[in-house]
Structure formats: C-alpha cells, structure tokens
Amino acid sequence: MPSYFRSSVDAMTGYIPGEQPKPGTPIIKLNTNENPYPPSPNAIAVLRQLDPEWLRRYPDPYANDFRQATSEALNIPKDWIMVGNGSDDILNVIVRACAEPGRSVVYPMPTYVLYRTLVEMQVADRVEIPYSENYEFPMDELIAAQGAITFVASPNSPSGHAIALSNLRHLASKLSGVLVIDEAYVDFAEETALALVHEFENVLILRTLSKGYSLAGLRLGFAIAQPQLLSGLFKIKDSYNIDAIATLVGTAAMQDQDYKNECAEKVKRSRKTLALDLRQLGWKVWDSQTNFLLTQPSSNAEKIYLALKECGILLRYFKQSRLDDKLRITVGTDEQNRRLIKALNNVL
Structure with missing residues (x-):
C-alpha cells in the first residue's frame, strides 16, 4: 500500500505521551508530573x-x-x-x-x-x-x-x-x-x-x-x-x-499567586522527604528542582515499573538509551508518596 505521507513523517516515531487513565480510575498517578493539589x-x-x-x-x-x-x-x-x-x-x-x-x-x-x-x-x-x-x-x-x-x-x-x-x-x-x-x-x-x-x-x-x-x-x-x-x-x-x-x-x-506558591512549597517539602525515603531503599536519586525525581533503582527499573502498575501505581519508564535503567517519579501528596514507598518495599 503506498504511503500518503511525507517521507519525514513515515520515518518519525512520534511523541509518546505518558499513560492517561480515565478520571476516577483508582490509581496513584505519578507518571506525567501533574500537580497533586487542585487548581486555585x-x-x-x-x-x-x-x-x-x-x-x-x-x-x-x-x-x-x-x-x-x-x-x-x-x-x-x-x-x-x-x-x-x-x-x-x-x-x-x-x-x-x-x-x-x-x-x-x-x-x-x-x-x-x-x-x-x-x-x-x-x-x-x-x-x-x-x-x-x-x-x-x-x-x-x-x-x-x-x-x-x-x-x-x-x-x-x-x-x-x-x-x-x-x-x-x-x-x-x-x-x-x-x-x-x-x-x-x-x-x-x-x-x-x-x-x-x-x-x-x-x-x-x-x-x-x-x-x-x-x-x-x-x-x-x-x-x-x-x-x-x-x-x-x-x-x-x-x-x-x-x-x-x-x-x-x-x-x-x-x-492567585499566593495559592500557587503555597501548593508549590508543599510539593517541595514532599519532594525532599520522598528523595530521602528512596535513598534509604538504596536507590540513586538525582537532586531536583521540579515536581518529580529521576531515580535509579537498586534492581531492574522496567520490572519495578510493571510491578507497581499491577499494584495501581503509575511511574514513568523511558525505554531509551541512558534512561532504561531509571524511573521518573512525580511527587504526589504525602499520603500518595507513603503508599508508593510501602508498595516498593513489597515489590522489592
């Protein structure tokens, strides 16, 4: 079948967004760096x-x-x-x-x-x-x-x-x-x-x-x-x-800058605690100035990602060079982060 597209389009992979479950799905979503707090x-x-x-x-x-x-x-x-x-x-x-x-x-x-x-x-x-x-x-x-x-x-x-x-x-x-x-x-x-x-x-x-x-x-x-x-x-x-x-x-x-700044400060405090908890598991955690952490698990990153997905927790796994041994974790609420650490202890 002939292609209807430009050769450059045929050659492209295309951007692959993070998984987006339907709203209301009982899942802890820590894969696409949304803010865990509601809007203003x-x-x-x-x-x-x-x-x-x-x-x-x-x-x-x-x-x-x-x-x-x-x-x-x-x-x-x-x-x-x-x-x-x-x-x-x-x-x-x-x-x-x-x-x-x-x-x-x-x-x-x-x-x-x-x-x-x-x-x-x-x-x-x-x-x-x-x-x-x-x-x-x-x-x-x-x-x-x-x-x-x-x-x-x-x-x-x-x-x-x-x-x-x-x-x-x-x-x-x-x-x-x-x-x-x-x-x-x-x-x-x-x-x-x-x-x-x-x-x-x-x-x-x-x-x-x-x-x-x-x-x-x-x-x-x-x-x-x-x-x-x-x-x-x-x-x-x-x-x-x-x-x-x-x-x-x-x-x-x-x-409403005051509300935005208040939520950002909560995320930054949670980020610090989550990084400490992950390091205590033996993971490498890069310092972050975002609402997520780049981490290198102590064992196979893809297997951990898939195991957590079965538990109802989504992280971001990139199957590409230099990232396929790492996981990116959005900072959630303190409760979500605690459930993540508990699940990781079970999975590991």
Missing part, C-alpha cells in the same frame, strides 16, 4: 459560573485578559507575552517559524523529547548534544553548534536539574539564533531566567500552567520575549489558538 479555588469558581455566551462567540485571539494578568503577576509588559494552547503549541510555532533544512535546532540530551519530534516534522537539521552522567551543562558545544534555535529546559526533564542563571546568560550572549529557555517547572525551582528577556533580544522564556497551577487539562502556556521576537511568532500561530474557557480560568489562576 478562584479558577474553579470561574468555571462553575461560566456564561454560555462565552461559548457562542469566538475567543479573543490574543487572550488579552490573561496577558494582562500575567503582566501584573510577573512585572512584564503585556506586549512581551504570547499565549498558546499549552507551551507545546508555542514550541511548535517556534520551530515552524525559525527552523528549516540548513537551519539547525540544538539542545542537550536527554531532555523533553518533543523537541526532537517537532524538528523531525519540520525536516530541519538537528544537533543533539549529550549531557554528561552528572548533567554538567555542555556550554562550549552548544555555542559551537550555533543553532537557529537552541532549546534549554531549565529545570530539565527528566533529570530535574536547573541551569545556573550565569550559564544561561553567557550562552545567550554567544548565540546568533534564538535561545528558548523552557521553564515548565520553574515554580518548583530556586531561580528563574526571566531577567534575561530584558538583557537579550534573542531570548524567549517559555512557561506553562500545567505544573505549578494544577491546570494540565486546561492546555494553557505562554512565551515571554521582546516584541520584535514575538512578532514573527504571531504570524505563525493559529487565529484562535486559545479558547475562551482557558482564558477565563487561566486568568483567575494567574491572579
């Missing part, structure tokens, strides 16, 4: 009081209410903000706008594998620079590659480590292309690179409401950059890429 009560109230008129009309194509709330929360000019249907939407726009054959996309590995998928879709040149076993930042190699786009996730997934602001500043000063700093997990980290958008016209900071704001199901993310850089991206984005419900709920969540 203010955001939930907006959803419950939704005026049906918002569903009848097209939404604001620029999500200006959300941009205004974000501007006030982060002290960033409103026109320095672009909103997307999740940060993945903006990643897609960036690659479509800036990459093509002969214009490379560069990133250290292992990292968020969607970067690779998007480059393959665009048929652009790809340069993957390996992290060391200790996840030391490959500064010289990233600079030498001089990508049209350089992606750096900080904090990084699946490792959980953050890149020092001084390193990101130096990298930005040496690149001729766009530096995209993906801060999906920044709400659980010790510092942000947000100041760099004021210093460099080629820096774009990417954020999401999926992690810190407990709104993964809403699909809302945003980019922060100087207007000249955003102008090209606005040409590429879909006309109405943000729906009205997401704008309303996301605006309420962004306005």
